[in-house]
Amino acid sequence: MEATHLRFSSSLLCNGSGSLPSGCVFKPFEALPIEYPQLSDAEQVKCECGAYATPWALESTRTSWMCSFCGASNACHSSAHSQFLNNCVQFTGGQRVPSRGSSLVFVLDNNLTKAQLNDISASIRAAFSALNDEIGWLSLITFSNVVTVYRCSLSGVASGDVFPDASSFMSASDHTKHAYVAPAASSREAFLSIMGALRGARRKLSVEALEGTRRARRREQFAFERRPRCLGAAIRIALQLAKDAPINGAASSGRIMVCTTGSPESTTAELSALGATARCQGAGLDVFAAGLEPLDLPMMEALVGPTGGYVVQHQSFAASEFGLSLATCLSEQHLPRCGAPVSTLEVRSSAGVEMKQLVGPAEAHQASSTGEAAVFELLRWDPRAAVSLYFDVSSAKEQHASFQLVVKSCVDGETVQRVFSHRIGVREATYEDGAEAAFLASLDAEVLAVLAVKQAVLAANDSTAETFEAARAQARDYAEGTLCTVLKHHRLTSQTNGGGLLLPEALAALPRLLYFAARGPLLGDAYKSVDEVRGLRHAFLRAGTDESITIMAPALLSTQRHVAQDLLTPVTADTLALWSDAHCCCDTWSRLFLWRGSDASDADEEACVEFLNENIVQRRFPAPTIVVCTEGSSMARFVVSRLNPSHNDSAEEQLASLPALALMSNEEREAVKAKWLWTDVPSLKQWLRRLAGGR
Numbered sequence: 001m002e003a004t005h006l007r008f009s010s011s012l013l014c015n016g017s018g019s020l021p022s023g024c025v026f027k028p029f030e031a032l033p034i035e036y037p038q039l040s041d042a043e044q045v046k047c048e049c050g051a052y053a054t055p056w057a058l059e060s061t062r063t064s065w066m067c068s069f070c071g072a073s074n075a076c077h078s079s080a081h082s083q084f085l086n087n088c089v090q091f092t093g094g095q096r097v098p099s100r101g102s103s104l105v106f107v108l109d110n111n112l113t114k115a116q117l118n119d120i121s122a123s124i125r126a127a128f129s130a131l132n133d134e135i136g137w138l139s140l141i142t143f144s145n146v147v148t149v150y151r152c153s154l155s156g157v158a159s160g161d162v163f164p165d166a167s168s169f170m171s172a173s174d175h176t177k178h179a180y181v182a183p184a185a186s187s188r189e190a191f192l193s194i195m196g197a198l199r200g201a202r203r204k205l206s207v208e209a210l211e212g213t214r215r216a217r218r219r220e221q222f223a224f225e226r227r228p229r230c231l232g233a234a235i236r237i238a239l240q241l242a243k244d245a246p247i248n249g250a251a252s253s254g255r256i257m258v259c260t261t262g263s264p265e266s267t268t269a270e271l272s273a274l275g276a277t278a279r280c281q282g283a284g285l286d287v288f289a290a291g292l293e294p295l296d297l298p299m300m301e302a303l304v305g306p307t308g309g310y311v312v313q314h315q316s317f318a319a320s321e322f323g324l325s326l327a328t329c330l331s332e333q334h335l336p337r338c339g340a341p342v343s344t345l346e347v348r349s350s351a352g353v354e355m356k357q358l359v360g361p362a363e364a365h366q367a368s369s370t371g372e373a374a375v376f377e378l379l380r381w382d383p384r385a386a387v388s389l390y391f392d393v394s395s396a397k398e399q400h401a402s403f404q405l406v407v408k409s410c411v412d413g414e415t416v417q418r419v420f421s422h423r424i425g426v427r428e429a430t431y432e433d434g435a436e437a438a439f440l441a442s443l444d445a446e447v448l449a450v451l452a453v454k455q456a457v458l459a460a461n462d463s464t465a466e467t468f469e470a471a472r473a474q475a476r477d478y479a480e481g482t483l484c485t486v487l488k489h490h491r492l493t494s495q496t497n498g499g500g501l502l503l504p505e506a507l508a509a510l511p512r513l514l515y516f517a518a519r520g521p522l523l524g525d526a527y528k529s530v531d532e533v534r535g536l537r538h539a540f541l542r543a544g545t546d547e548s549i550t551i552m553a554p555a556l557l558s559t560q561r562h563v564a565q566d567l568l569t570p571v572t573a574d575t576l577a578l579w580s581d582a583h584c585c586c587d588t589w590s591r592l593f594l595w596r597g598s599d600a601s602d603a604d605e606e607a608c609v610e611f612l613n614e615n616i617v618q619r620r621f622p623a624p625t626i627v628v629c630t631e632g633s634s635m636a637r638f639v640v641s642r643l644n645p646s647h648n649d650s651a652e653e654q655l656a657s658l659p660a661l662a663l664m665s666n667e668e669r670e671a672v673k674a675k676w677l678w679t680d681v682p683s684l685k686q687w688l689r690r691l692a693g694g695r
């Protein structure tokens with residue numbers, strides 16, 4: 001039985017393939033399907049080196065098994081043990097104790113407007129009612145150039161104390177500090193009413209604006225006083241409050257939720273140190289932002305990174321966006337409790353296969369005594385988070401390479417160990433005819449593209465190139481290079497089509513994925529805002545295969561009458577798929593552009609919004625925004641610019657790319673084509689021809 005949690009880039013290794021990334025994308029905490037064996041801790045079959053028995057370890061005598069990693073021979077007591085039959089086994093131990101101990105600290109920016117505060121308050125109310133008393137303690141802090149801490153346990157009155165910095169708070173008496181931490185069950189309403197009483201940012205009304213033209217006055221209507229933000233001091237105080245919550249028993253965890261509208265007056269080093277303190281203390285940090293001010297994403301990433309936290313940028317703090325994300329964050333993700341063991345990932349590979357790199361929300365684990373395995377600390381229990389592992393397979397000598405990934409976690413007293421074992425055949429390119437062709441055919445194009453683009457994005461983020469654009473261009477070259485390598489290898493091995501561009505079935509999706517990755521927001525210039533690009537990269541680097549693909553390449557859904565069974569069905573993301581009698585949704589991960597054709601009906605629009613809400617918005621984290629635009633409007637350009645301009649291609653190529661065109665009459669087809677002007681942006685086919693010709 002294969003685990004879907006774990007996807008490798010190929011089902012065969014080949015020694016000559018060193019230039020392509022080799023590895024896997026793995027979701028350590030995603031729920032396992034019910035059919036996987038669930039055993040108790042006592043039933044583990046392990047080798048002395050720490051590795052677990054694998055399905056291919058049993059020797060022919062069935063009385064012993066050979067460790068796939070160190071080669072030691074071990075006695076076998078039952079050849080029918082689940083570990084000899086399954087690639088994935090889960091062991092549980094301990095007793096699960098329902099948690100009611102966590103404390104939740106909201107840290108709100110004083111530059112938030114009254115409207116934004118009202119939205120936040122409504123979102124928190126909705127999240128609270130969905131959480132069923134999971135939260136034990138509540139605190140509320142606001143910050144600008146000073147920090148205000150509110151006494152949430154006092155109902156009917158919004159009472160807060162102002163501290164100019166963190167040290168003045170620390171010197172307050174314990175009695176005072178306890179007044180800031182209120183039991184959630186009894187003070188929820190008081191907490192929400194304090195939020196309702198917060199005044200919000202002050203309007204900027206200058207004399208010039210009052211005396212000026214109508215236009216100047218209108219502009220001023222949207223201008224607010226911007227006060228400096230001492231986020232560092234606010235976080236320091238929040239950490240102290242999370243620590244002070246009078247939680248029963250030693251094990252406690254706190255969640256600190258920062259809602260802000262712009263970048264703080266802090267340094268990356270300061271915020272990164274606070275993130276590390278939070279991690280030691282068993283507290284989690286997440287940042288939610290909305291508004292038009294720049295956020296300085298790298299600084300915020302430094303703050304949340306050590307606790308595996310998220311920086312989420314929404315269009316607004318409304319319940320349909322921020323509210324959904326907040327509820328998901330609070331209900332799905334668990335933090336390691338203070339004093340309890342942290343979650344770890346052990347990675348083993350057989351001789352000749354070296355683990356090179358891990359990308360995702362994990363860090364190398366210091367204290368480990370697990371033999372040859374590489375051990376990482378998984379920063380929070382998050383079912384949506386994925387790690388990508390890269391291996392160097394160039395010196396694999398055996399017939400097979402074995403891999404084992406072991407996830408150990410402890411949530412509310414219950415320990416869970418998941419063992420994923422995987423084996424891949426190895427072929428020697430030099431001596432065997434057709435080995436390389438077999439290798440190319442065994443590639444999983446989606447995983448290969450995700451691994452290559454993650455590496456490129458990481459390089460772009462860490463680049464020392466002078467400008468953001470230069471770093472992006474370098475990374476784009478790297479991603480395109482992956483395709484060039486495949487094309488080169490393919491040309492060497494394919495004799496039938498004379499080195500043409502007909503790729504093996506397994507690789508058919510690769511050009512499209514890399515084309516969109518190179519042109520889209522991750523590596524291309526689709527988005528002008530650096531925050532937006534960094535935000536998407538932040539999500540991408542921790543996303544699983546399917547989610548990564550949606551971020552890399554837009555998915556297009558359409559109500560095209562000719563093909564529809566469901567309301568919105570996937571179609572090729574080409575400009576020619578935008579038919580005037582249809583609604584199309586261009587899913588760019590953070591936004592769902594609902595494009596309305598000029599002849600489409602109103603009733604369909606409502607149905608589409610409902611469909612998208614139910615099937616995408618409610619299920620995705622962070623929740624995306626639906627943006628409705630009509631054909632020909634300025635907003636519709638966003639949709640058109642994200643699609644493959646297939647109207648530049650020849651008629652045969654258009655039909656091959658979008659078979660639904662064949663269902664149209666000639667006149668209809670001409671009408672669709674006539675809508676688009678020739679552009680100098682290369683289509684997928686033109687881009688591929690350039691890459692194939694150039695190398």
Ligand SMILES: [Zn+2]
Nearest residue numbers: 047049067070
């Ligand atoms: Zn062993």
